[in-house]
Amino acid sequence: MARAFLIVLDSAGCGGAPDADAFFNGDLPDTGANTLGHIAEACASGRAEEGRSGPLSMPNLDALGLGAAIRLASGAAAPGLEAEPRGLWGVATEVSKGKDTPSGHWELAGVPVPWDWHYFPNTVPAFPQDLMGEVARLAGTGGTLGNCHASGVPIIEEHCAEHMRTGWPICYTSADSVFQIAAHEETFGLSRLLKLCEDIAPTLHAMKVGRVIARPFTGTCGNFRRTANRHDYAIAPPAPTLCDWLAGAGRKVYGIGKIGDIFSRRGISEVRKGNDLALFEHLMALSAEAEKGSLTFTNFVEFDTLYGHRRDVSGYARALEWFDRRAGEFLAALRPDDLAIFTADHGNDPTWAGSDHTRERVPVLGHGAGARAIGQVGFVDVAASIAEHLGVQSQGLGKSFL
Numbered sequence: 001m002a003r004a005f006l007i008v009l010d011s012a013g014c015g016g017a018p019d020a021d022a023f024f025n026g027d028l029p030d031t032g033a034n035t036l037g038h039i040a041e042a043c044a045s046g047r048a049e050e051g052r053s054g055p056l057s058m059p060n061l062d063a064l065g066l067g068a069a070i071r072l073a074s075g076a077a078a079p080g081l082e083a084e085p086r087g088l089w090g091v092a093t094e095v096s097k098g099k100d101t102p103s104g105h106w107e108l109a110g111v112p113v114p115w116d117w118h119y120f121p122n123t124v125p126a127f128p129q130d131l132m133g134e135v136a137r138l139a140g141t142g143g144t145l146g147n148c149h150a151s152g153v154p155i156i157e158e159h160c161a162e163h164m165r166t167g168w169p170i171c172y173t174s175a176d177s178v179f180q181i182a183a184h185e186e187t188f189g190l191s192r193l194l195k196l197c198e199d200i201a202p203t204l205h206a207m208k209v210g211r212v213i214a215r216p217f218t219g220t221c222g223n224f225r226r227t228a229n230r231h232d233y234a235i236a237p238p239a240p241t242l243c244d245w246l247a248g249a250g251r252k253v254y255g256i257g258k259i260g261d262i263f264s265r266r267g268i269s270e271v272r273k274g275n276d277l278a279l280f281e282h283l284m285a286l287s288a289e290a291e292k293g294s295l296t297f298t299n300f301v302e303f304d305t306l307y308g309h310r311r312d313v314s315g316y317a318r319a320l321e322w323f324d325r326r327a328g329e330f331l332a333a334l335r336p337d338d339l340a341i342f343t344a345d346h347g348n349d350p351t352w353a354g355s356d357h358t359r360e361r362v363p364v365l366g367h368g369a370g371a372r373a374i375g376q377v378g379f380v381d382v383a384a385s386i387a388e389h390l391g392v393q394s395q396g397l398g399k400s401f402l
């Protein structure tokens with residue numbers, strides 16, 4: 001029986017979104033943002049030379065149709081990616097009104113987001129008073145710290161001493177639909193922080209805030225570090241997704257990286273985590289051991305977190321080149337009736353203004369479904385195609401492009 005591998009390069013968009021002008025980085029609309037197109041241009045013109053050099057080299061994904069997809073999505077030249085496509089290739093357009101990770105992944109899994117996400121205003125305070133009262137009540141503290149837009153490390157630096165003195169949790173948000181709580185693993189307690197986040201999550205989910213994130217740290221003020229015990233409490237998808245359709249048909253769904261969190265574990269039978277290096281090892285292991293009829297759904301997050309948000313063009317290009325080398329190994333390990341689809345969930349153009357995601361189309365590159373141009377498709381068509389490949393009824397609005 002066939003197997004499927006759906007691999008999301010987090011934030012590797014290819015420009016051309018028809019509604020980009022409705023999304024912003026600060027005051028600048030996302031019109032013209034093009035993560036992969038602009039990285040390829042920067043590389044070809046010698047503007048991405050840190051730890052790498054020359055035109056963007058991604059021969060394995062380009063052979064599937066990466067360069068052709070970038071050109072189709074946006075008209076960008078994509079220098080260095082000029083192979084004749086030998087895979088199934090096209091570009092997908094998102095309809096959900098968020099350019100965030102859950103919106104992108106749920107829609108790829110067949111379920112567009114029907115609501116507007118709630119974002120907290122960039123003011124001080126950022127949060128309503130009754131919400132902070134509820135956080136303090138659940139934490140058993142006299143109050144809370146923070147209550148603003150912030151980046152995770154500086155906000156801990158700022159409030160560390162007071163947090164240690166009072167035990168009050170540090171609450172902050174960002175341009176994303178998130179509510180984050182930082183607290184010391186030992187003095188506040190890790191399990192107490194996790195319980196606090198779990199307890200306050202339903203209130204925030206009811207407000208259509210996408211995630212409550214526990215941000216534990218350790219060490220002393222001036223010398224602290226955030227630990228790997230971060231935990232995301234995400235709102236559940238609005239309807240059964242591809243993962244649920246498969247689980248309902250008795251199929252195994254492996255969630256690699258953030259996938260388990262993104263889907264609130266719904267329909268996910270097994271979770272494997274780690275940094276992107278480790279995630280590729282999981283993917284290689286599953287190319288050998290994934291069950292027949294299964295889906296292996298993988299998210300590689302570091303393109304987004306380490307390079308897109310930090311507007312690091314060389315770093316993003318290095319990560320893409322590393323990924324492409326490993327993708328070659330992975331594709332060589334697949335079986336003849338396996339389907340692999342590489343795609344993305346939104347953009348995060350490292351040449352763009354600001355530090356937020358960018359609204360973009362995404363490439364859709366298939367291995368194991370012949371050489372064919374599929375043109376412009378919807379995110380939901382990815383789910384319909386995987387369902388068809390695995391012989392399971394699609395319950396979404398998408399049409400298979402296989």
Ligand SMILES: O=P(O)(O)O[C@H]1O[C@H](CO)[C@@H](O)[C@H]1O
Pocket residue numbers: 150151152153173174175176178180213215
């Ligand atoms: O600055 P830190 O705490 O890493 O937060 C980042 O992580 C959040 C969730 O991925 C983003 O919304 C951004 O705020």
Ligand SMILES: [Mn+2]
Pocket residue numbers: 010011100101104304345346
């Ligand atoms: Mn993402």
Ligand SMILES: [Mn+2]
Pocket residue numbers: 304305309357
């Ligand atoms: Mn991001």
